Amino acid sequence: MGMAELLRLERVSKRFGGIVAVDRVSLVVEEGESLGIIGPNGSGKTTLFNLINGVYTPDEGEIFFKGQDITRTPPYKRARMGIARSFQIPRPWGSLTAQENVAIGALFGARGGQLDVDEALERARDALRLVGLGGKEDAPAHSLTVVEKKLLEMARALAMEPSLLLLDEVMAGMSPRDVDRVVETIKRVKREKGIAVVALVEHLMRAVTAFAERVVVMHQGRLILEGPPEKVMKDPLLVEVYLGEPVEV
Numbered sequence: 001m002g003m004a005e006l007l008r009l010e011r012v013s014k015r016f017g018g019i020v021a022v023d024r025v026s027l028v029v030e031e032g033e034s035l036g037i038i039g040p041n042g043s044g045k046t047t048l049f050n051l052i053n054g055v056y057t058p059d060e061g062e063i064f065f066k067g068q069d070i071t072r073t074p075p076y077k078r079a080r081m082g083i084a085r086s087f088q089i090p091r092p093w094g095s096l097t098a099q100e101n102v103a104i105g106a107l108f109g110a111r112g113g114q115l116d117v118d119e120a121l122e123r124a125r126d127a128l129r130l131v132g133l134g135g136k137e138d139a140p141a142h143s144l145t146v147v148e149k150k151l152l153e154m155a156r157a158l159a160m161e162p163s164l165l166l167l168d169e170v171m172a173g174m175s176p177r178d179v180d181r182v183v184e185t186i187k188r189v190k191r192e193k194g195i196a197v198v199a200l201v202e203h204l205m206r207a208v209t210a211f212a213e214r215v216v217v218m219h220q221g222r223l224i225l226e227g228p229p230e231k232v233m234k235d236p237l238l239v240e241v242y243l244g245e246p247v248e249v
Contacts, residue, residue: 004030004031005028005029005030005031005067006029006030006031006033006065006066006163006164006196007027007028007029007052007063007064007065007164007196008027008028008029008063008064008065009025009026009027009028009051009052009061009062009063009064010026010061010062010063010064011024011025011026011060011061011062012024012025012026012048012051012058012060012061012062012063013025013058013059013060013061014047014051014056014058014059015059020221021044021047021221022044022047022048022051022058022221023044023220023221023222024060024061024222025044025048025061025218025221025222025223026061026223027216027223029164029196029198030196031163031196032190032194032195032196033196033197033213033214034186034190034196034197034199034211034212034213034214035196035197035198035199035212035213035214035215035216036198036199036201036208036211036212036214036215036216036229037198037199037200037201037215037216037217037218038200038201038202038205038208038215038216038217038218039202039217039218039219040202040219040241041202043218043219043220043221044218044220044221044222045200045202045218046168046169046200047221048218049085049166049168049200051063052083052166052198053075053078053079053083053085053166054070054073054074054075054077054078054083055075057071057072058071065078065081065082065083065164066081066082066163068081076108079108079109079160079162080108080109082161082162082163082164083162083163083164083166084105084109084157084158084160084162084164084165084166085157085165085166085167085168086150086153086154086156086157086165086166086167086168086170087153087168092141092142092144092149092152092153092156093141094140094141094142095140095141095142096140096141097137097138097139097140097141098128098133098136098137098138098139098140098141098144098152098155099121099124099125099128099137099138100121100124101124101141101152101156102123102124102127102128102152102155102156102159103117103120103121103123103124103159104120104156105124105127105155105156105157105158105159105160106119106120106123106124106127106159106160106161107120108160109159109160109161109162120159123159123161124137124155124159125137126159127155127156127158127159128152128155130155130158130185130188130189130192130193131151131152131154131155131158131185131189132151132181132185132188133148133151133152133155136148146173147174147178147181147182150170150171150174150182151182151185153170154167154170154185154189158189158193162195163195163196164195164196164198165189165195165196165197165198166198166199166200167186167197167198167199167200168200169200169201169202170182170199171183171201171207172202179206179207180210182207183207183210183211186199186211187210187211190211197211199211199212205233208229209229209230209233212229213228213229214226214227214228214229215227215228215229215232215233217232217237217238217241219241224237224241225237225238
């Protein structure tokens with residue numbers, strides 16, 4: 001795990017009408033760290049992601065990235081600073097090829113405005129190889145399987161050359177075999193790129209323990225537990241608020 005701080009949230013809150021979706025959350029992500037954020041549906045995980053990548057502005061608190069205050073920085077500027085995100089429901093441009101879809105990510109990423117199309121396509125090829133879609137460059141995006149579309153979404157985020165990759169429920173609804181494939185992909189990305197990966201996971205405890213060095217648990221907008229996966233998974237509080245029964249790790 002890297003020692004340098006990459007992202008810091010200080011007592012960040014977000015309300016929608018009378019509902020507090022994120023409640024005074026403080027969190028640090030270090031360079032190169034693998035972090036899993038778990039919690040039941042409605043616990044505030046996706047809102048937290050939207051605060052980190054700039055879709056929402058917090059009602060209270062501050063967000064810092066690489067030492068800079070980004071609390072009110074728009075999403076496209078955060079992307080160029082090195083924050084990339086995949087979405088839970090992939091929406092590729094179906095008529096474009098896999099490589100063209102990923103190249104669009106490269107053009108909007110950390111070197112946005114500095115790449116020409118050929119360089120973007122080359123970077124897209126590398127990102128597709130990294131996520132296990134080498135050989136699918138020319139496939140129309142609409143022809144890919146559900147799992148391949150999720151990997152395509154990850155490749156598009158990686159082509160942005162981020163230092164922080166946010167993965168939103170990337171394994172939701174997958175078979176155990178496909179989950180294993182995605183976990184191996186995340187590990188490969190970490191090995192080759194050395195970037196920080198923060199993944200939202202609703203229920204897949206086995207997947208979290210397979211890739212995360214640290215886990216935080218959200219419940220009703222708050223962070224209630226934090227620590228190494230094997231410790232968090234055995235905590236009675238997790239069992240009580242979340243699962244209703246002990247978890248096998």
